[in-house]
Amino acid sequence: MKRTLSLLVAVALLMGLFAGVSLAETAKAKIVFCVNIQPQLPVEFWQSIADKYMAANPDVDVEIIGQPSSNVDIFQYEKTLLATGQFPDVMVMQNPADFVPSGALLAFEDSELDYLADPNIGKIGGKQYVANYKKQVIGVFYNKDIFAANGLEVPTTYQAFLDVCEALKAKEILPVSLGIKDGWPQIMLANMIAGTDLLAKNPNWGSERNADTVKFNNPELVKAMEKYQYICQNYAGDSLPSITYTQMLEQFFTGKAAMLPMGSWVNAEVAKAQQDFEVGWFPMPGDNDASVLSVFVNEGISISATSKYPEVCKDFVKFFFTNTDLYSYFLSSEQLFATTKASVPYEMIPLRQYIEQAIAGMTEVEGFESMTGDAAFLPGLKDYYTNKLTQNIALGNDVATELSNFDNEWTIAKEAMN
Amino acid sequence: MKHSKLYDTLFLAPGFLIYLIFMIVPVVMCFLYSFTNWDGISVTYRIIGLKNFENLFRDASFYQAMQVTVIIMIVTTLIYNVLGIILATLLNDKGKLLGISRSAIFIPTVMSSVVVAFIWSYMVQTNGGVINSVIELLGGQTVDFYRTPTTTIFMISGIICWNSLGFFVVIYISTLSTIPQEIYEACMVDGAGWFQRFFHITLPLLAPGITINCILAVAGGLKQYDHVKVITGGGPGGATQTVTLFSVEKAFEYNRRGYSSAAVIILFLIIVILSVIQLSISKRHEVEY
Numbered sequence: 200m201k202r203t204l205s206l207l208v209a210v211a212l213l214m215g216l217f218a219g220v221s222l223a224e225t226a227k228a229k230i231v232f233c234v235n236i237q238p239q240l241p242v243e244f245w246q247s248i249a250d251k252y253m254a255a256n257p258d259v260d261v262e263i264i265g266q267p268s269s270n271v272d273i274f275q276y277e278k279t280l281l282a283t284g285q286f287p288d289v290m291v292m293q294n295p296a297d298f299v300p301s302g303a304l305l306a307f308e309d310s311e312l313d314y315l316a317d318p319n320i321g322k323i324g325g326k327q328y329v330a331n332y333k334k335q336v337i338g339v340f341y342n343k344d345i346f347a348a349n350g351l352e353v354p355t356t357y358q359a360f361l362d363v364c365e366a367l368k369a370k371e372i373l374p375v376s377l378g379i380k381d382g383w384p385q386i387m388l389a390n391m392i393a394g395t396d397l398l399a400k401n402p403n404w405g406s407e408r409n410a411d412t413v414k415f416n417n418p419e420l421v422k423a424m425e426k427y428q429y430i431c432q433n434y435a436g437d438s439l440p441s442i443t444y445t446q447m448l449e450q451f452f453t454g455k456a457a458m459l460p461m462g463s464w465v466n467a468e469v470a471k472a473q474q475d476f477e478v479g480w481f482p483m484p485g486d487n488d489a490s491v492l493s494v495f496v497n498e499g500i501s502i503s504a505t506s507k508y509p510e511v512c513k514d515f516v517k518f519f520f521t522n523t524d525l526y527s528y529f530l531s532s533e534q535l536f537a538t539t540k541a542s543v544p545y546e547m548i549p550l551r552q553y554i555e556q557a558i559a560g561m562t563e564v565e566g567f568e569s570m571t572g573d574a575a576f577l578p579g580l581k582d583y584y585t586n587k588l589t590q591n592i593a594l595g596n597d598v599a600t601e602l603s604n605f606d607n608e609w610t611i612a613k614e615a616m617n
Numbered sequence: 618m619k620h621s622k623l624y625d626t627l628f629l630a631p632g633f634l635i636y637l638i639f640m641i642v643p644v645v646m647c648f649l650y651s652f653t654n655w656d657g658i659s660v661t662y663r664i665i666g667l668k669n670f671e672n673l674f675r676d677a678s679f680y681q682a683m684q685v686t687v688i689i690m691i692v693t694t695l696i697y698n699v700l701g702i703i704l705a706t707l708l709n710d711k712g713k714l715l716g717i718s719r720s721a722i723f724i725p726t727v728m729s730s731v732v733v734a735f736i737w738s739y740m741v742q743t744n745g746g747v748i749n750s751v752i753e754l755l756g757g758q759t760v761d762f763y764r765t766p767t768t769t770i771f772m773i774s775g776i777i778c779w780n781s782l783g784f785f786v787v788i789y790i791s792t793l794s795t796i797p798q799e800i801y802e803a804c805m806v807d808g809a810g811w812f813q814r815f816f817h818i819t820l821p822l823l824a825p826g827i828t829i830n831c832i833l834a835v836a837g838g839l840k841q842y843d844h845v846k847v848i849t850g851g852g853p854g855g856a857t858q859t860v861t862l863f864s865v866e867k868a869f870e871y872n873r874r875g876y877s878s879a880a881v882i883i884l885f886l887i888i889v890i891l892s893v894i895q896l897s898i899s900k901r902h903e904v905e906y
Contacts, residue, residue: 579871
């Protein structure tokens with residue numbers, strides 16, 4: 200009897216112990232944060248966010264996951280995670296329009312994003328699904344030494360830009376460093392011209408295209424893409440199809456090419472200061488002036504609609520933006536532009552400071568293929584624009600035909616969504 | 618020893634289970650998805666019958682991808698078999714150098730296709746690539762291997778063959794080793810020369826090797842993905858996109874998993890039909906001895 204009683208007491212104690220552990224475990228919220236691991240933002244950086252948040256919130260566990268390999272696109276990987284029931288609680292997000300129709304993302308209330316300068320950027324159907332964490336601008340980086348040696352001025356009209364290219368070509372200097380092998384770098388030039396010739400004139404153009412009230416094959420876009428084609432065909436050299444992004448940078452930073460149309464992340468390369476010349480920057484000019492600036496504001500942090508801990512997730516997102524150390528490190532990685540109300544200082548190179556001053560007062564339009572919210576391209580069309588349309592046009596295909604094909608792709612993508 | 622069916626089943630079960638989960642179920646699921654409008658991420662989807670197949674046959678980019686796939690398949694199959702038979706015949710002998718040569722031809726086969734594709738993509742670069750650097754060193758004009766889609770497709774086919782030729786050579790060498798020497802000796806006694814021996818003995822008796830190599834080469838060529846993905850990504854402008862790349866793009870970029878599955882099913886059917894045709898033709902030409 201005594202032995203049985205002792206056994207019962209032991210079992211009861213054990214059960215109590217396990218119950219305690221179990222309770223403690225359930226009390227601790229665990230969230231998974233899916234991040235984009237890149238050379239300039241390694242996993243250690245993302246882990247430091249999790250560590251600092253967990254230190255401030257001992258009742259929360261944050262697990263960091265990233266793409267399984269550097270050649271895996273994180274935004275495609277997130278689709279795989281969603282399809283396999285492993286969608287993370289919090290994630291970096293680039294194309295929320297791809298996920299919103301499936302109900303995968305949680306909408307933020309406006310008041311929950313009061314730390315952002317413009318919480319309305321990229322709203323879909325009046326709801327915000329992404330806390331936008333960076334702004335990047337597109338422009339033309341140029342070799343000041345080459346310009347000075349050849350008596351060239353920074354162009355302020357499209358014709359002046361062509362004149363500069365022609366003068367450089369006459370001196371056997373590659374005017375523009377451009378290549379299509381990696382698929383995406385050529386879109387910077389196309390975006391800038393389309394932004395100036397189309398989006399600046401009609402800021403709602405993206406939404407109107409999605410409503411099918413306008414077409415890609417329209418006179419303004421045909422004209423813009425013909426300008427882009429002319430530059431590709433005449434001033435980008437003979438090796439356009441085989442030049443990668445790395446080679447584009449190499450051509451520019453070794454002084455073989457005079458200009459590099461690219462996003463402001465090139466400032467991070469300039470910061471490495473390996474070039475033996477001074478780098479300048481100017482916005483791609485339009486027909487009459489250079490007053491339109493294409494910007495990327497299509498990336499941020501989203502929360503899963505099925506997260507068990509939505510409030511913890513929102514708090515975690517806020518922590519990322521409001522922790523000055525973390526956010527300033529993030530911004531400095533690519534010399535980015537902050538999206539928060541509060542200014543976040545970090546060590547900027549002089550060129551980055553110059554760009555900030557130069558763009559003041561310019562008309563901002565979103566990168567053509569990276570428009571956000573209701574103006575965002577339908578699923579797949581961004582890829583088509585990048586890997587097919589802009590490449591085929593660069594190679595000399597008929598612009599109007601290519602844009603008609605793009606309209607056909609739009610119709611197919613729309614049908615697929617119904 | 619008593620043979621028990623229960624033991625057979627138990628030993629077979631793990632392998633069969635793995636095959637079932639990772640091969641049969643995905644193929645069946647793919648077949649089912651090809652009749653739906655599933656976007657790959659939503660919980661729900663609708664059955665849309667043959668709509669995906671109808672759309673595929675109207676899709677110009679699918680035809681282009683099929684054309685690229687067929688060109689790669691034909692070029693690689695020809696190289697594997699013509700060059701494979703020549704090399705196997707040359708290497709089907711004894712000697713120290715032949716052993717080294719056999720190893721040299723086989724080594725690329727054990728290398729990862731992705732690694733090979735990366736190495737070759739650096740080799741064929743127009744600016745600073747190894748091949749062009751050597752050409753420049755010798756005073757020649759650089760070659761732009763990416764200049765037109767056609768040259769790019771042939772370049773990719775060449776790289777694929779460099780990677781896998783050794784495997785086909787090994788199959789031919791092993792088939793050659795099964796041909797009895799007596800037949801050659803009898804033929805030589807009758808006064809037949811090298812060409813006569815090759816065309817009247819070697820080639821007909823190689824038929825089983827040719828059959829298996831053709832089937833593998835055709836199926837491998839039609840399924841080509843990794844080399845193209847690394848070297849061009851399907852570009853420029855989709856000009857080197859194969860059906861498998863097309864399918865992955867539609868599934869993950871366009872969120873059209875059903876449509877993508879339909880493309881894969883068509884490819885699957887083509888491979889099955891071609892394999893059956895090849896088998897029936899080859900069987901007729903195989904020689905019994």
